[in-house]
Amino acid sequence: MKIVLLGPPGAGKGTQAKSISNRYSIPHISTGDIFRKNISENTPLGIEARKYMDNGQLVPDEVTINMVKDRLQQEDCKNGYLLDGFPRTVHQAEALQAFLESRDEQLDTALLIEVPMNFILERMTGRRVCPSCGASYHIKFNPTKNDGKCDVCGSDIIQRKDDTEETVKERLDVYERQTQPLIDFYKERNMLSVVDGTKAINEVFESICKILGSGR
Numbered sequence: 741m742k743i744v745l746l747g748p749p750g751a752g753k754g755t756q757a758k759s760i761s762n763r764y765s766i767p768h769i770s771t772g773d774i775f776r777k778n779i780s781e782n783t784p785l786g787i788e789a790r791k792y793m794d795n796g797q798l799v800p801d802e803v804t805i806n807m808v809k810d811r812l813q814q815e816d817c818k819n820g821y822l823l824d825g826f827p828r829t830v831h832q833a834e835a836l837q838a839f840l841e842s843r844d845e846q847l848d849t850a851l852l853i854e855v856p857m858n859f860i861l862e863r864m865t866g867r868r869v870c871p872s873c874g875a876s877y878h879i880k881f882n883p884t885k886n887d888g889k890c891d892v893c894g895s896d897i898i899q900r901k902d903d904t905e906e907t908v909k910e911r912l913d914v915y916e917r918q919t920q921p922l923i924d925f926y927k928e929r930n931m932l933s934v935v936d937g938t939k940a941i942n943e944v945f946e947s948i949c950k951i952l953g954s955g956r
């Protein structure tokens with residue numbers, strides 16, 4: 741199964757991706773997570789990406805597209821994958837389509853987690869993440885079981901540097917201008933499915949499973 745997750749920052753893409761990846765045994769590929777890993781390891785890619793991420797801007801398309809194409813050609817993607825945070829511009833979406841067509845493949849669906857803007861700020865500013873395994877928590881909606889420690893791997897959870905109110909507003913603006921057009925891009929190709937992301941985390945997951953079915 742090949743899936744693209746769409747939705748504004750804070751919609752719950754990362755949260756749902758973990759569960760989808762487990763249920764359907766496909767790798768969860770988050771471009772944001774890959775960039776953050778490179779930043780923490782101080783690689784050339786990380787140094788480049790940081791210039792944009794800290795201000796809520798998108799990393800340039802060429803950098804991002806090449807990185808994703810490399811990732812999709814790895815062995816674990818043979819039976820499908822779940823893309824979280826990519827594509828994020830029409831140019832990226834076209835590049836993904838071209839990549840798939842060159843391999844005679846196609847996406848199963850682009851799944852939009854729909855959440856109105858007035859929900860987003862509270863979700864983002866209350867988010868805490870695990871720097872080791874990428875798990876995402878929320879101080880109110882999804883707290884860790886052990887105070888401040890990741891449920892999955894036990895690491896100390898942290899707040900993302902771009903989850904301040906000011907940067908969140910910039911990211912939302914970037915989303916509206918550059919990423920929202922992808923909803924029509926996939927709608928026009930009859931590939932869009934939509935779930936209501938304002939429901940509780942487990943209810944959103946149930947709706948997603950209904951759409952994805954038993955998987956292939």
Ligand code: AP5
Pocket residue numbers: 747748749750751752753754755756771772773775792793794796797798799800804824825826827828832863864866867868876877878879881882911937938939940941944
């Ligand atoms: P990225 O890491 O992709 O960030 P994002 O799109 O801004 O999305 P988030 O991770 O903030 O939100 P999410 O939808 O994953 O929500 P989550 O599940 O954590 O990108 C970061 C940066 O990297 C970009 O700004 C850009 O610079 C760069 N980048 C990445 N990809 C790129 C690309 N393709 N091209 C160019 N640049 C790129 O949930 C949010 C919070 O809400 C959590 O606290 C969670 O616990 C809580 N929550 C989740 N679901 C629910 C629910 N149903 N009810 C209540 N609370 C919930």
Ligand code: MG
Pocket residue numbers: 753754755770772
């Ligand atoms: Mg995320």
Ligand code: ZN
Pocket residue numbers: 870871872873874875890891892893894895
């Ligand atoms: Zn962890």
